[in-house]
Amino acid sequence: MNEKKIGVFCSGGDAPGMNAALRAVVRRGIAQGVKIIAIHRGYQGIFDEAFEKMTPRSVGNIIQLGGTIIKTARCEKFYREEGVAEAAEILKKHNFTGLIAIGGDGTFRGLIELQKHWDGQIIGVPGTIDNDIFGTDYTIGFDTAIDTVIQMLDRIRDTAESHERVFIVEVMGRQSGFIALEVGIGCGAEAVLIPEHPINLREIAKQVKEAHKREKKSVIIVVAEGVSNNKIFEFCNKLTNQEGLEFKTHISILGHVQRGGSPSALDRWLATRLGAFAIDCILEGSTGIMVGEQNHQLVKVPLKETGKKKSIDQYAYSLIRDLAI
Numbered sequence: 001m002n003e004k005k006i007g008v009f010c011s012g013g014d015a016p017g018m019n020a021a022l023r024a025v026v027r028r029g030i031a032q033g034v035k036i037i038a039i040h041r042g043y044q045g046i047f048d049e050a051f052e053k054m055t056p057r058s059v060g061n062i063i064q065l066g067g068t069i070i071k072t073a074r075c076e077k078f079y080r081e082e083g084v085a086e087a088a089e090i091l092k093k094h095n096f097t098g099l100i101a102i103g104g105d106g107t108f109r110g111l112i113e114l115q116k117h118w119d120g121q122i123i124g125v126p127g128t129i130d131n132d133i134f135g136t137d138y139t140i141g142f143d144t145a146i147d148t149v150i151q152m153l154d155r156i157r158d159t160a161e162s163h164e165r166v167f168i169v170e171v172m173g174r175q176s177g178f179i180a181l182e183v184g185i186g187c188g189a190e191a192v193l194i195p196e197h198p199i200n201l202r203e204i205a206k207q208v209k210e211a212h213k214r215e216k217k218s219v220i221i222v223v224a225e226g227v228s229n230n231k232i233f234e235f236c237n238k239l240t241n242q243e244g245l246e247f248k249t250h251i252s253i254l255g256h257v258q259r260g261g262s263p264s265a266l267d268r269w270l271a272t273r274l275g276a277f278a279i280d281c282i283l284e285g286s287t288g289i290m291v292g293e294q295n296h297q298l299v300k301v302p303l304k305e306t307g308k309k310k311s312i313d314q315y316a317y318s319l320i321r322d323l324a325i
Ligand code: ATP
Pocket: 011, 012, 013, 014, 043, 073, 074, 075, 076, 077, 078, 079, 080, 103, 104, 105, 106, 107, 108, 109, 110, 111, 113, 127, 128, 129, 130
């Protein structure tokens, strides 16, 4: 009885392409003789024993679907050591030999904790729209999310330009500015405010005033939510009431629309290769790793390294001001 029995689950925020990754795990796994069990609702599904034996048909016609058919969740219990130990016991009781988790940095921290209590194989697949995971150039869902946000920003630009307005647009990114920076570049934003860089409100207010002097008809300031910290209205008031530099603005919070939608071709490509590669890593005996992509090559990265801070593209960031003259 050496058959591998692998659990697969999605955890943390949903991201377009999670279904494509799941499909690849299931089909590559079954094709290679591995038993694949879907765990519904992330870590919570282990406690609830929400297990489903997958067949190739279980993942039919899902590659193009946003979200995740096996649901995702955030699980408080897993933050506590007793919770992790309990989960490990449940995995042993059901004879799991490995786990493949599709999620973000929090999910990977959970995997690192689980390793202390369980000796099954553990593989992480980076699935988050934030793209903030060290060790992989891109995460599953990021490409779709930035396409979605750029479409929204183009629409905001239309109305901003017609009414000659300043817009502040809040986009996702609690700890990181990857989304803000790429969409800022992609839509020609006049300013991009990200957690990785100190924010000088007076300087930004000055930039807006100068843009008006240069007869710019509209101004778009993209703000990552890590900068506004769930207080975009307060933040906006502070910015627009700088003494001697007052101006009016409109606020748009894009919110959860950024997560949804059919995955882009690039996300399907990335998700499919990473999902299948996760199975290959299981078959060759790897554990404690994340599968990722660097310079278009599939790579294995120790889970412990994935917590390092991933740098944004400083060159792109430095261009924002020049490109908005
Ligand atoms: P996203 O980047 O989309 O938010 P994520 O995986 O980072 O995805 P989190 O909510 O941070 O999302 O983490 C998902 C789950 O992982 C948590 O709800 C929790 O169950 C588990 N988790 C996170 N951090 C830890 C930790 N330090 N120890 C144990 N479990 C953790």
